[in-house]
Amino acid sequence: MMALSLPVGLIGGAMAKAYYAEIASLGKNNIDKIARLTFTIQKKLFVIGIPLAILVYLLSEMAFVMAFGEAWAMAGMFASMLAPFVLFQFTSSPLMEVINILGTQVVYLILHSLRIIGLIALYLYAYYFQLQEGNFVVVVSAYLSLFYLLASVLVFSLLIVSKNKAGYLK
Numbered sequence: 001m002m003a004l005s006l007p008v009g010l011i012g013g014a015m016a017k018a019y020y021a022e023i024a025s026l027g028k029n030n031i032d033k034i035a036r037l038t039f040t041i042q043k044k045l046f047v048i049g050i051p052l053a054i055l056v057y058l059l060s061e062m063a064f065v066m067a068f069g070e071a072w073a074m075a076g077m078f079a080s081m082l083a084p085f086v087l088f089q090f091t092s093s094p095l096m097e098v099i100n101i102l103g104t105q106v107v108y109l110i111l112h113s114l115r116i117i118g119l120i121a122l123y124l125y126a127y128y129f130q131l132q133e134g135n136f137v138v139v140v141s142a143y144l145s146l147f148y149l150l151a152s153v154l155v156f157s158l159l160i161v162s163k164n165k166a167g168y169l170k
Contacts (some may be wrong), residue, residue, distance in 0.1 A: 001039065001107065004083075004086045005086070006035070007167040008086050008089055008090045009093075011089055011090070012089070012094055013093075014024065014096055015041075015094040016093060016094035017038075018040055018099040019094045019095070019097055021061045022037060023038075023097060023098065023100060023101050028101055028103070031159060031162045031163040031164060032135050032169075034159060034161060035104050035126075035156075035159040035160075038095055038155065038156070038159060039099060039156075042095060045090060045094070045152060046087075048090075049090045049091050052087075052090075053084065053086060053087035053090075054083075055080060055081045055088045056082075056083040057080050057083040058080075060077070060079035060080040060083070061076030061079070061080060062074045062076065063076060064076030064079065074133075077134070078133075080136045081134070081137045081140075082140075083140050084141055084143045085140075085141045085144040085145045085148070087148050088145045088147075088148035089148050091148070091152065092148040092149070092151045092155070093148070095152055095155045096108065096151065097169075098155045098158060098159060099155070099158065102158055102159075102162055107154070107158070111151060111154065115144075115147050118147065119140070119143070119144055122136075122139060122140060125139075126139070
């Protein structure tokens, strides 16, 4: 997970800073522009992320074996299983900056608290039912993919609510 998340985190972090600077300069009163920019960024992230996720899915096992040796074949297989999660993390993480601009940090806290609680529940489930490693990785990948997909939906929902609220106040 770390081997995949580190590069994605670095690239996503850089994109998030640039995105934050742009939406911060627009200000909270330009929700329409922020929404359009957010949608455009989301599309571009998917255009970049989908081919990369496909490459990770197809080449991880071979790449891990070539880089680290035969003992790492299983890690490469797990990396392939995590490709969907990496895609959704890459496409949604920068968008979380909208939460800062809208001043709804409590939403950010709740969202990531739910992520941690869900992961703890998955670990306990895997332990209790003695899930095999591969099955556990698939379940974690599915959970985190869904989490990041819903996080993107939440960002767009917050923008819609803020836009409607701003329209109502005018």
